[in-house]
Amino acid sequence: MTRLTAQDFDQELLVLFDAYVHGDLDRRGFLSKAGKYAKAGVTAAGLLAALSPDFALGEQVRADDTRLRAQQLSVPSPAGHGSIDGYLVRPASASPSAKLPAVLVIHENRGLNPHIREIARRLALDGFMAFAPDALTPVGGYPGDEDKARAAFATLEQPKTLQDFLASAQWLESRADCTGKLGAVGFCWGGGMVHTLATRLPELDAGVPFYGNSPAPELASRVKAPLLVHLAGVDERINAAWPTYEAALKSAGAKYAVHQYAGTQHGFNNDTTPRYDAAAAKLAWERTVAFFDATLRSA
The missing domain is CATH 3.40.50.1820 (Alpha/Beta hydrolase fold, catalytic domain)
Structure with a gap:
């Protein structure tokens, strides 16, 4: 499976995720605002999951x-x-x-x-x-x-x-x-x-x-x-x-x-x-x- 990078996401969505990670936006607020970037069958919740850590990826x-x-x-x-x-x-x-x-x-x-x-x-x-x-x-x-x-x-x-x-x-x-x-x-x-x-x-x-x-x-x-x-x-x-x-x-x-x-x-x-x-x-x-x-x- 191809690993996702920042280039796979809209910059405004990355800014929203940063606000969520640092407590300036709660989960409901992120999902509400991220809805406009959901497309091709990917939900706002799916976007949040895709942006969130997968620790198996980083175990060097x-x-x-x-x-x-x-x-x-x-x-x-x-x-x-x-x-x-x-x-x-x-x-x-x-x-x-x-x-x-x-x-x-x-x-x-x-x-x-x-x-x-x-x-x-x-x-x-x-x-x-x-x-x-x-x-x-x-x-x-x-x-x-x-x-x-x-x-x-x-x-x-x-x-x-x-x-x-x-x-x-x-x-x-x-x-x-x-x-x-x-x-x-x-x-x-x-x-x-x-x-x-x-x-x-x-x-x-x-x-x-x-x-x-x-x-x-x-x-x-x-x-x-x-x-x-x-x-x-x-x-x-x-x-x-x-x-x-x-x-x-x-x-x-x-x-x-x-x-x-x-x-x-x-x-x-x-x-x-x-x-x-x-x-x-x-x-x-x-x-x-x-x-x-x-x-x-x-x-």
Whole structure:
């Protein structure tokens, strides 16, 4: 079966889907507005299903890959929700006592779903210790359903969630099997969290936000870690705020690089949906790994 791509959908429908995914439009509203794009026997519900994640499409590294050692862990978060669960992955080739540079992997607004777990496994195969926390821990964890996950995510106390990720980063960096070098990569909501952590964590050594919301410009002066910013080409919701924040980063003398991938949609790195752009995702990921190699493996 031929895999669907963004080019198979009207751009206005993709904008509607983005609004639905990010809570600006409920399911009924999406289906109502998407009806005008239903044709050739495809219903609005069918369009929603076609645009939604199919995790089997994106499994490049299986959960049972023998090259990896993975475990579920709980991290104390006294200033947050008390604790946060997460998925820790290390390369099996590294001895348990071997020190590795660490990368915090931060999910979208649906919690720790199979795609983000798979991203952590990819990083571990590249020789990093990857830890992916689940912000949905206080409401029972990722429920296995994207719509339920999105609804649960909207109930979180975001100040406490921020504290959960700060605790996760500090716990990861202080582990005995970490070199003390800490990076963070995040996608969508997680990209915004990477930006936020860069304003809050002096110990952060590198940040890679994929199409994430920018912090308030006045916070840019707090950024000490180098950033590698990935933006989609067609993503007005995120891109509108970037020039102002970029100007603030420049003014603050922050180290950053930004890449915008022409013609791509928000979520272009997520290979479980039609918005995935294989060429852009490959280039962005190669740049990400090279960036972490340069920033986290240096003396």
